Amino acid sequence: MGRAPCCDKANVKKGPWSPEEDAQLKDYMEKHGTGGNWIALPHKAGLKRCGKSCRLRWLNYLRPNIKHGEFTDEEDRIICSLFARIGSRWSIIAGQLPGRTDNDIKNHWNTKLKKKLLGFAHKNYFQLPLINTSSFLQTSSISSPILHSQISPPIFELSENPSSSFTAPSLLEAPMHGHNYGYAPVKEGNHNNLLIFGGETSHGKKMEGYYSNGVDHVENHKFLISESHGGEGENGNFISENLLDNYSMEDIKQLISTNHICNNLNFFVDEIKTEDNTLY
DNA sequence: AAATTACGCAACCGCCCATTA
DNA sequence: ATAATGGGCGGTTGCGTAATT
Numbered sequence: 283m284g285r286a287p288c289c290d291k292a293n294v295k296k297g298p299w300s301p302e303e304d305a306q307l308k309d310y311m312e313k314h315g316t317g318g319n320w321i322a323l324p325h326k327a328g329l330k331r332c333g334k335s336c337r338l339r340w341l342n343y344l345r346p347n348i349k350h351g352e353f354t355d356e357e358d359r360i361i362c363s364l365f366a367r368i369g370s371r372w373s374i375i376a377g378q379l380p381g382r383t384d385n386d387i388k389n390h391w392n393t394k395l396k397k398k399l400l401g402f403a404h405k406n407y408f409q410l411p412l413i414n415t416s417s418f419l420q421t422s423s424i425s426s427p428i429l430h431s432q433i434s435p436p437i438f439e440l441s442e443n444p445s446s447s448f449t450a451p452s453l454l455e456a457p458m459h460g461h462n463y464g465y466a467p468v469k470e471g472n473h474n475n476l477l478i479f480g481g482e483t484s485h486g487k488k489m490e491g492y493y494s495n496g497v498d499h500v501e502n503h504k505f506l507i508s509e510s511h512g513g514e515g516e517n518g519n520f521i522s523e524n525l526l527d528n529y530s531m532e533d534i535k536q537l538i539s540t541n542h543i544c545n546n547l548n549f550f551v552d553e554i555k556t557e558d559n560t561l562y
Numbered sequence: 563a564a565a566t567t568a569c570g571c572a573a574c575c576g577c578c579c580a581t582t583a
Numbered sequence: 584a585t586a587a588t589g590g591g592c593g594g595t596t597g598c599g600t601a602a603t604t
Binding site: 296297335386 | 571
């Protein structure tokens with residue numbers, strides 16, 4: 283048996299708050315406060331809302347000194363630095379940014395900051411550590427002809443000339459699902475390339491191939507990579523530009539922690555102290 | 563100009579944890 | 584000791600609007 287609902291869902295209004303409801307809640311809060319019980323508050327305040335909904339509306343929008351609008355560079359820096367250290371603990375991060383709510387920061391991260399950060403990482407991928415390599419190396423039971431080493435140093439070395447017939451090992455596709463792909467820096471002689479793996483086209487074709495030094499390859503097992511659009515490449519093979527979905531939280535934390543990126547974006551703060559004096 | 567797609571944000575959902583009875 | 588309860592939190596959804604086709 284599940285938990286009892288916190289309110290009578292059938293008789294409770296949902297969706298956006300009207301200005302009248304806002305005024306009603308604000309007025310009640312200013313006169314009485316929560317009284318230590320959010321669940322009972324809507325009834326007392328004459329609102330047909332769930333107590334949790336009132337709490338959220340108050341904390342995220344109505345309470346005094348809420349800051350709305352653009353985040354400053356300094357705020358971005360703090361968010362990124364903290365994310366690298368503690369992950370998506372938005373309420374703690376919000377505690378370091380006066381006037382910002384956890385919801386606001388979470389939205390900002392998901393819609394802007396993550397893209398900004400990974401966009402930077404993408405442009406500078408040769409400096410990145412390998413992404414997700416441990417997972418695919420563990421799942422790979424064959425010795426790949428293109429991978430010189432089966433351990434995960436920062437960069438793979440190619441053991442044969444990929445300009446002839448380069449084929450990504452099929453097992454490299456295993457960790458990825460749907461239309462996404464993974465990638466890893468590889469070293470090809472003196473050149474640094476990007477190995478693309480994983481993904482599936484709308485026709486169910488597997489995607490494999492590589493992207494070399496910004497030059498598009500469209501031949502045999504090498505597919506066009508577009509900077510601005512995903513879509514179907516040669517032979518119905520799907521190429522997606524959406525790198526973001528390929529990162530787990532740990533990947534992102536690792537990215538931010540990478541000295542190269544931090545140095546470039548100045549994503550460092552010295553010390554984070556919460557209200558209970560916990561240091562991060 | 564209309565239709566479609568992408569984006570940003572407010573709000574909801576459900577789980578976890580601390581407190582209370 | 585433990586079941587019930589409410590608060591808090593992170594993940595996710597869905598809607599309104601902007602941008603693109």
